[in-house]
Amino acid sequence: MIQNKEAIPCPNCNRIKFFEGLCYYCKQREFRITIESLNEEELQLMQEDILQNIDEMDKWGEVYKNFNSLVAYRDINTSEIARAAFEKNIFYPPVIYKDSDAELQEKLIATLLDPDTKYPSQILSCLSQVPSDRVLDVFYELEQHPLPWRKNLYVGPARYAEQGGWTFDQEKNRIQLIYPTCYVFIVDESANQSTKLGQLLEEKCPNCQCNLMNLMRIDGTDPRLAFLNLPGIITIPTCPNCCSLSDKTLIRYQLNGESSMELIEPYGDENYLTEEQLKELAERQYVLSPTAKPLYYPCGEEEMANVGGHAYWIQDFQYDDCPDCQQKMKLLGSVPLSTILEGLEGTEYIEICTDCQVISVLHQQT
Numbered sequence: 001m002i003q004n005k006e007a008i009p010c011p012n013c014n015r016i017k018f019f020e021g022l023c024y025y026c027k028q029r030e031f032r033i034t035i036e037s038l039n040e041e042e043l044q045l046m047q048e049d050i051l052q053n054i055d056e057m058d059k060w061g062e063v064y065k066n067f068n069s070l071v072a073y074r075d076i077n078t079s080e081i082a083r084a085a086f087e088k089n090i091f092y093p094p095v096i097y098k099d100s101d102a103e104l105q106e107k108l109i110a111t112l113l114d115p116d117t118k119y120p121s122q123i124l125s126c127l128s129q130v131p132s133d134r135v136l137d138v139f140y141e142l143e144q145h146p147l148p149w150r151k152n153l154y155v156g157p158a159r160y161a162e163q164g165g166w167t168f169d170q171e172k173n174r175i176q177l178i179y180p181t182c183y184v185f186i187v188d189e190s191a192n193q194s195t196k197l198g199q200l201l202e203e204k205c206p207n208c209q210c211n212l213m214n215l216m217r218i219d220g221t222d223p224r225l226a227f228l229n230l231p232g233i234i235t236i237p238t239c240p241n242c243c244s245l246s247d248k249t250l251i252r253y254q255l256n257g258e259s260s261m262e263l264i265e266p267y268g269d270e271n272y273l274t275e276e277q278l279k280e281l282a283e284r285q286y287v288l289s290p291t292a293k294p295l296y297y298p299c300g301e302e303e304m305a306n307v308g309g310h311a312y313w314i315q316d317f318q319y320d321d322c323p324d325c326q327q328k329m330k331l332l333g334s335v336p337l338s339t340i341l342e343g344l345e346g347t348e349y350i351e352i353c354t355d356c357q358v359i360s361v362l363h364q365q366t
Contacts, residue, residue, distance in 0.1 A: 015342070025338075028302040035073045035300075043074060047081070054084045058092040065301065071095055072300030079104070091122035094163065095296065098129040105130055109138050113147070120149040124157055128164035131174075140172045163317050165310060167328060177319050178331045181227040182293045182309025185286040185339070194219035194233065197286035197305055198240075198340035200278060205239035207263050208271040211278055212237045215335055215348060215361065218307065220255070224288060227308065228332075229354070233257040236350060236359055240281060241273045242266050244337065244346050244363050250323065251359035281341045303336035303347075314347055314364040322353035322360075329353045329360055 007016045010023035017023045022030065038046065046066055056063040070076045079099040085091070086104060100108065105127070112123040127135050139157035142150070150156065161167045165178035185197045199214040215238045220230030232255025239261075243249055246266040253259040286305065295309040303312075311334035320329045329351035337344035346365025352358070 025303075031069065032073055032300060032302045035069045038074070043070070043076070046070065047076065050081060051084050054081070054088055054090060057085060057090050057096070064093070067096070068093065069300050071098075072294060072296045072298075075294035075296070089119070091119060091126050094122075094125040094129050095299075096129075097126040100126075100130050102134075105132065105134060109134070112138070112142075115148045117149060120147075121153060121160075124153075124160035125163055128161050128166075131164055131166050136168060136172065136174060140168060143168075162319050162328075165331070167319075175328055176330065177328060178295070178310055179227055179308035180295070182295050182297055183224060183307050184289045184293055184297060185305040185307075186289050188285060188287045193222075193287040195222055195225065195288045195307075197335065198281055198284060200282040201237060203237070205242055205263075205271075207266050208239065208241050208269050210239055210241040210271040210273055212261070213240050213281065213340075214238075215243070216305075216307070216333065216350065217257075218332075222288070224292070225307065231255060234359075235259045236361065237261045238348070238361055239263065240278075240337075240341060240344065241271050243348055243361065244344065244365065246363065248320070248363065249361040251361065253357050253359060255357075277341060277343070284340060286339070298334060303339055305333065305335040305339050307333040311349055312347070313349075314366060318349065318362055318364070320351050320360040320362060322356050322358055324356040324358055325353065327353065327355070329358075332359070 005018045007018060009016055010026055012022055012026040015023045015025065050063055050067050053063045057067065071078065077099045078096055079101055082097045082100050083104055085096050086107060108123055108127055111117055111119060139161055142157045158167050162177060167175050167177060169175060196217045199217055201212045201214060203212045205212055215236045217235050218225065218230065219233050220228055234253045234255060235257050236251050237259055238249050242263055245268060246263045248264045250262045250264060251259050297309060298304055298306040299310055299312045311331060322329050332350040332352040334350065335348045337346055337348060346363055349362045351360045
């Protein structure tokens with residue numbers, strides 16, 4: 001037993017902690033590796049266990065953790081689990097319903113169209129995960145002709161659709177809010193790639209005088225990133241000190257790698273980062289994963305920065321409007337700040353308007 005909370009380094013990564021065994025980050029990494037290593041029989045057994053314990057799904061315990069990890073790291077088909085969940089009126093997490101077949105979609109829609117339904121918010125969230133034309137038709141109709149339960153909701157169906165990474169305009173045109181391919185950043189000190197994460201710069205923050213960093217440097221000419229349709233290099237300069245102390249950071253970029261940044265309503269101008277911390281930031285080397293990952297990979301147990309795909313929203317999904325054209329911006333990626341520097345809190349969500357060449361970096365934390 002540990003006395004007086006003595007500091008103990010993690011046996012894997014040497015992070016200081018105050019308990020025996022692996023640190024939180026290494027435990028999550030080990031769990032991810034375990035899920036990715038499951039053979040087909042083990043994978044099937046875990047899914048059967050989830051089905052047998054479906055009543056526990058919305059209690060944030062082992063069943064939820066296992067399901068969430070199977071979706072994130074193995075991209076399982078959720079149709080059977082969704083049918084079992086619906087029979088028990090279980091609607092969380094909404095991603096359960098991402099692979100709902102046409103029959104189950106109609107059951108969800110029928111529940112939603114009941115003027116006296118008890119679950120309008122939950123069903124809207126679940127159907128947002130099913131970007132079918134049928135769901136779009138229903139959401140659009142409910143946006144135009146609300147049912148009585150609408151008065152009890154803060155937002156309408158178009159906003160709920162954003163939870164699934166899409167929305168629609170007044171003419172019922174579908175608007176995609178995420179990219180259909182996902183890559184993550186991995187530690188690799190030997191690799192030399194042009195797409196990088198957390199690159200320290202000599203330029204100083206105009207607000208606190210801390211060194212700026214390129215939160216991401218994206219090489220759109222990399223064949224892996226062809227899905228972004230960015231024919232050049234973009235940089236996303238932010239302040240590692242102020243990014244978590246501001247509403248957001250606006251970036252105006254060019255495809256030659258030049259960018260300018262503007263902090264929106266910073267909460268103060270004091271620099272809390274030391275030279276030692278900045279040195280640590282500069283020494284961390286992250287590069288793009290060699291292969292694409294499932295779209296929900298960033299939503300798994302291990303915190304990982306990503307380009308494309310979904311993001312794990314700490315608070316609630318949040319798609320900014322472009323300050324120039326007022327259209328919805330598209331999620332380019334996300335960066336948990338602890339991945340680039342130990343001690344930083346929260347996640348930066350990077351959203352882009354390619355028409356106006358504007359990027360909005362939003363911050364969320366608990």
